[in-house]
Amino acid sequence: MSHDGATxxxxxxxxxxxxxxxxxxxxxxxxxxxxLVDVLAQGERTxxxxxxxxxxxxxxxxxxxxxxxxxxxxxxxxDGTFVHYRLADPQVIxxxxxxxxxxxxxxxxxxxxxxxYLGDAGGFESVTADDLQRRLADGEVVLLDVRPDAEYRAGxxxxxxxxxxxxxxxRLAELPPDATVVAYCRGPYCVMSYDALAxxxxxxxxxxxxxxxxxxWRAAGRPVQGGHGLG
Amino acid sequence: MSHDGATxxxxxxxxxxxxxxxxxxxxxxxxxxxxLVDVLAQGERTxxxxxxxxxxxxxxxxxxxxxxxxxxxxxxxxDGTFVHYRLADPQVIxxxxxxxxxxxxxxxxxxxxxxxYLGDAGGFESVTADDLQRRLADGEVVLLDVRPDAEYRAGxxxxxxxxxxxxxxxRLAELPPDATVVAYCRGPYCVMSYDALAxxxxxxxxxxxxxxxxxxWRAAGRPVQGGHGLG
DNA sequence: CATATGCTCAATAGATTACTTGATCAAGGC
DNA sequence: GCCTTGATCAAGTAATCTATTGAGCATATG
Numbered sequence: 001m002s003h004d005g006a007t008x009x010x011x012x013x014x015x016x017x018x019x020x021x022x023x024x025x026x027x028x029x030x031x032x033x034x035x036l037v038d039v040l041a042q043g044e045r046t047x048x049x050x051x052x053x054x055x056x057x058x059x060x061x062x063x064x065x066x067x068x069x070x071x072x073x074x075x076x077x078x079d080g081t082f083v084h085y086r087l088a089d090p091q092v093i094x095x096x097x098x099x100x101x102x103x104x105x106x107x108x109x110x111x112x113x114x115x116x117y118l119g120d121a122g123g124f125e126s127v128t129a130d131d132l133q134r135r136l137a138d139g140e141v142v143l144l145d146v147r148p149d150a151e152y153r154a155g156x157x158x159x160x161x162x163x164x165x166x167x168x169x170x171r172l173a174e175l176p177p178d179a180t181v182v183a184y185c186r187g188p189y190c191v192m193s194y195d196a197l198a199x200x201x202x203x204x205x206x207x208x209x210x211x212x213x214x215x216x217w218r219a220a221g222r223p224v225q226g227g228h229g230l231g
Numbered sequence: 232m233s234h235d236g237a238t239x240x241x242x243x244x245x246x247x248x249x250x251x252x253x254x255x256x257x258x259x260x261x262x263x264x265x266x267l268v269d270v271l272a273q274g275e276r277t278x279x280x281x282x283x284x285x286x287x288x289x290x291x292x293x294x295x296x297x298x299x300x301x302x303x304x305x306x307x308x309x310d311g312t313f314v315h316y317r318l319a320d321p322q323v324i325x326x327x328x329x330x331x332x333x334x335x336x337x338x339x340x341x342x343x344x345x346x347x348y349l350g351d352a353g354g355f356e357s358v359t360a361d362d363l364q365r366r367l368a369d370g371e372v373v374l375l376d377v378r379p380d381a382e383y384r385a386g387x388x389x390x391x392x393x394x395x396x397x398x399x400x401x402r403l404a405e406l407p408p409d410a411t412v413v414a415y416c417r418g419p420y421c422v423m424s425y426d427a428l429a430x431x432x433x434x435x436x437x438x439x440x441x442x443x444x445x446x447x448w449r450a451a452g453r454p455v456q457g458g459h460g461l462g
Numbered sequence: 463c464a465t466a467t468g469c470t471c472a473a474t475a476g477a478t479t480a481c482t483t484g485a486t487c488a489a490g491g492c
Numbered sequence: 493g494c495c496t497t498g499a500t501c502a503a504g505t506a507a508t509c510t511a512t513t514g515a516g517c518a519t520a521t522g
Contacts, residue, residue, distance in 0.1 A: 013422060028256040029259070097329075
């Protein structure tokens with residue numbers, strides 16, 4: 001019960017427990033590893049693809065993945081000479097989303113950083129997932145996935161068309177000229193949909209942005225079309 | 232759009248955004264600071280109280296609180312010679328809960344650590360919040376808050392009686408002799424309810440444990456009686 | 463078997479973090 | 493004003509973390 005021995009045991013118990021949880025938070029305590037988690041929330045990737053995506057060297061990316069793997073946040077699968085990494089548990093996305101939600105509430109710097117980037121492109125209208133479903137039901141809008149084709153194929157919003165942002169300028173003809181386009185990409189801090197809206201605007205089209213990305217849509221329990229999830 | 236200049240800007244934007252979020256994860260990347268957050272989830276505390284609770288020196292605790300404060304996870308309030316710290320946002324609890332949920336799913340070590348501690352005390356039955364509400368409605372059980380009195384006063388489960396675990400042995404007479412006691416404390420890794428159950432068992436009483444603590448109860452949107460929340 | 467590709471590992475230097483100690487500061491009581 | 497209490501600050505050491513470099517390993521191909 002509560003003699004000295006038990007008190008010491010209780011302290012050792014707490015130390016051990018918090019040490020275990022700190023393994024997770026330590027693994028996430030790096031901007032590079034947070035970005036890796038954010039990208040992996042879209043689906044599995046090779047080390048090389050991840051390195052290019054986050055703008056780090058191959059060796060450095062491999063080592064960051066190693067520390068994520070040691071904390072069991074990601075898993076690896078070998079396929080020939082390629083090693084594909086994926087999130088080990090959907091709950092990893094929940095942790096990242098909780099951190100993001102906190103940051104959005106607490107850190108005004110993020111708002112300013114976003115505003116500084118958007119300063120180039122101008123403020124674009126964004127809609128919520130509920131808005132989108134209402135407007136889709138009314139047939140008012142065209143839903144556009146501007147992520148790379150592979151990500152679209154790995155899963156996308158029901159009824160979305162795929163035109164990667166890099167091909168949008170050439171493939172504008174595929175979109176009905178007078179429809180409002182709702183563009184989405186990976187998440188609230190993914191710039192692809194902003195870039196897409198700038199292209200649409202430069203060609204006289206009307207476009208708005210879905211505030212969240214595919215992982216957020218999925219996390220809200222909404223249906224996803226195609227693809228095989230993320231393990 | 233996507234000429235080289237914009238690409239560089241996009242990279243700088245991402246770097247800045249992930250850097251901001253990493254401020255949060257870095258602040259949580261320490262077992263001591265995780266424990267501080269866990270304790271502060273119960274309500275505000277002085278530096279001295281926190282230092283004793285987490286078993287660290289005053290200076291070290293103060294410095295850990297400083298880094299939590301810089302990341303805006305906690306706020307401080309001076310009252311005479313005392314400084315009271317509290318969580319800056321309820322969303323901080325959500326992050327901690329998400330980390331805990333991930334750890335419970337991923338890290339078998341935690342199970343083993345818990346089992347090792349409970350090995351002393353024997354496996355005790357635990358009930359969920361839903362179980363509890365059903366059994367309370369049936370009048371089968373007595374709900375007992377075994378946390379320190381100050382925490383009980385800062386907020387407790389509706390209908391709970393307060394007997395801090397340190398006083399339980401002397402105050403057993405206050406409990407109806409043949410009722411089943413449901414004991415709860417701060418959370419799933421708080422040892423007070425385990426200690427309380429051991430005392431009850433040693434005196435021939437029947438007791439079970441509520442699996443979660445007050446912050447979890449509150450986070451689930453269930454009503455809390457008394458107290459003023461946690462800012 | 464030799465070679466190329468995709469990735470991991472080991473060694474290193476520079477930066478950051480953790481805890482201790484002793485000094486300092488702020489507020490209240492005498 | 494002086495002393496006490498509660499907390500912060502500054503300095504120092506040990507430990508840990510980050511990114512780079514170059515070597516090494518596994519798998520596939522000619």
